[in-house]
Amino acid sequence: MATQKSKTRTRKLPLKQRYSLLTRDLDWEPSYVERDELFPYTSYEGIKIHDWNGWEDPFRLTVDAYYKYQAEKDKRLYAVLDGFAQGQGHLSLSDASYLNALKIFIQGVTPLEYAAHRHFAFLARYLEGPAPRFASLCQSVDELRHCQTQIHTISNYNKYYGGFHSWTTQKDRVWYLSVPKSFFDDAMTAGPFEFLIAISFSFEYLLTNLLFVPFMSGASFNGDLPTMSFGFSAQSDESRHMTLGLEAIKFLLEQDEGNVPIIQEWIDKWFWRAYRVAALVAAMMDYMLPREVTSWKEAFELYFEDQMLGGLFPDLEFYGITPPKHVDLAISEKEHLSHQAYKILHNFSFAAAFTTQTPTAEKMEWLSSAYPESFDEYYRPTWEKHARIEADGGRSFVEGLPQLCQVCQIPMAFTEPDDPTRLSLRHSEYQGETFHTCSDGCQWIFEREPEKYIQAWLPVHQIYQGNCGGPSVPEVLEWYGLQEGDNGEYKGSPDARAWAEWHGEPATAQAKES
């Protein structure tokens, strides 16, 4: 088809020139305060910056373009949300059990978006160059938008399904949510450059693909179009955030040789911190999606091993940066991570804000084909035992409280890298006390900054100290803000019963009474 390419294309300044005018040229030198007083936070980490103008924003984003494109994204998202509400979208999911993954998302990820918004607003004030300040400002607005659109989108399910009602309380209280929360709290209590390497680079550039890409592919495949749409809308910002992360690290490495070892240690630390948070995602992907998309292992190989270790790190070698310490541990765990993480969730879901179930025979077949080297040998026997117990009318939960890792805060249920039958336990002494970690990665992080990690708010310790509503399980669950049916076993739960009723009698489908 012939194109109507315009001779009348409106003449604008070239992008590069417009970007320069709207960022650098709007900056000024302070005249009545000292520079150190205006920017007090960028000196104490030991990072040396000689020329803030060395920072380039490859997107060359300006404020007019930013609002134009963001408005277009929101318009597209809200069209989908209207379609969902008008078309009884809550009935077209693959299965109501899918929503357990969405519950973890709103409890665990949405609060992180808000935390990111707060800290990027801080950077937008305190970074000394106008280009990184503006990039941080845009990211701060993006993160607030993500938080809001996630709440808005997911609230459509709240009318029909349980478990979405108290997530703001739960993120501060429920045991497994201390994993993502402590990760971000750790980053926000670091200096500004460490935060950039932690969140923009190690989390967003290295690992965020493993969270967002399979998650929204999973939403798409399981009939959850609203989530897929906010995922797309957020993720199209994410590519800009990843670029900010990459630009940040290159900028810091190019500024001064002395920055290299500092940044290497931050990469070593934050890769492992972020990777541990991703254990929840591994469980969601492999066990909580009724229709499978890609396995954790496949996604890890594609997005982390191929793209990051194969593509990015050879690029960073130029500056003297090596792949993260303990990356070999993560690679050796790829056959095991999702199974071990879901076993924890399955064992303790009587105290979680979602439900779990023993994998069905079909799910086990898929797991077996996705994990030929580990599933049948190490994990199928456990699930078959659970299935036998349930066939006799039982359901087993672990009623005791687990030892948590002092750093990642995950129950100590991961195994040794060379032996999947032996738990991996590490101990460190500090000021006459013993501290427990789950892996060489977490132990290394603890011993590097013990004075920080001894302050960790560990849910199990807090329960034992009487700070979580009371000594009994019902008291703790009440303090968590759980309602009956939010937790425990999926089969026979209010969500499962409502789903069966709606799909058995489509003519009478309606919102369940609460």
Next chain:
Amino acid sequence: MSDITTRQVGIDLQESDDNRAIIDAIREDNPDLTVRRLPGLVKVQCPGRIVVNRETVEDKLGRDWETGEFQLAIVSCAGNFSEWDDDQIIVSWEH
């Protein structure tokens, strides 16, 4: 230019009507491109670099297109945005 790397760079795009035209344009301008479809998105990869030309995209779309609109299409990337101006976007590894 010093030795040019052939390590894969990649872009993930949302699956949509507009983006099908953009993907056609990328395919035309990058002969070594591989295209992989995942639910809801399309992953393109190419050794060394991927070029997106405004003119080719406009040909495929049949309308004016600003390179900034590419922000509405991208989900994720592997590589540096080494060029982004009014006419062209280039994703590549630098070293």
